[in-house]
Amino acid sequence: MATTGTGAVGAHNAKVMNRFDLTKRLVARLKHEEAVIGGIGNANFDLWMSGQRPQNYYMLGSMGLTIPIGLGVAIAQPQRHVVALEGDGSLLMQLGCLSTVAMQAPKNLTMVVWDNGIYQITGGQPTASASVADLVAIARGSGIANAAWADDEDDFDRLFTAALEKGGPSLIAARIDDKPGTGTTDRDPVQIRARFMQGLGVGRK
């Protein structure tokens, strides 16, 4: 059995990386006001600390809905690329969304999964991905053909750049360490939603 804190039973050869480092690499590659949906918890916190772009949305609750929210934005704005940042525990809570994404096949949606193999914020209990569940295999089995583990930082950069350029839907999973998030988001959901909508150029209807 894999130990906790390393994640990703299906990617034994992949390097264990750091979420904040990868988040900064990802954000640095955004050149076209792409929307980024940060999942509840550390995915969100590291996105916040990477710089508060107007096109970032920070989920304060609704665990598991990062990818569905991203799909909604992608459908509403087909010309804009959307990136959903999700954790392993959150994704395991809402696996059905992968098959929904596959059926709709939005070309402008990229899903990124940070897999540390633990429910980090709730006390580090192991997730199924630490021992038995391979999230990339689950994604492929759900119909996301373009799903891959990032071998290392350079591979992550390559995969993410390809996802933006070639279109999706695609899923990139990264084994990450158990370092906590580097900060916390503001906690005002109306302000976060309003700023995001302004960032997407959406006015009051």
Place this chain on the structure above:
Amino acid sequence: MTDMQTRTATWYDVVLATLKSNNVRLVVYVPDKVLTPLIKALHADNFFTTFPCTREEEAIGIVAGAWMGGMRAAVLMQTSGFATLPNALASLVVPSQIPAIMFVSERGTLGEFNLGQAMVYKTMRPALDALGIEHHTITRQDELAFIVDRSIKQAVATQAPVAFILSPLLTGGKVFEA
């Protein structure tokens, strides 16, 4: 004369027309027998993007994302499906002030044959009330367009979700074949 003029308008004709006149272009659903004719009509109309989700929470996430991206959106579900939603409503839709439009096919009353449906039915209105979500139970087709049209406009104007509970008195409900 067109087909619409030669046959009597149904409840689902009215719902579809009201969604269209309010520019609600995205309709996602978890299937329900009673809602089937509405779902079929939505799929047959190119105005709408419509597709099934694996559960109702997922549908709420999609609707929230679509609204933030500038597209009005609605969810179709049955009563038992609504019962899975309180966390998504309380932690996403309500505090973020997102006008999610919900249609709930009412099960659990007026001839229910499944005890589980009859039980979960009792949680629906208390949950809606606890969350302060505007909801209307629609029993009559002559009130349907007015309630749905005005309430969608109110939801958008006040940035608040709304739930339409479609009574068996309106839809016919699901009949127990004894």
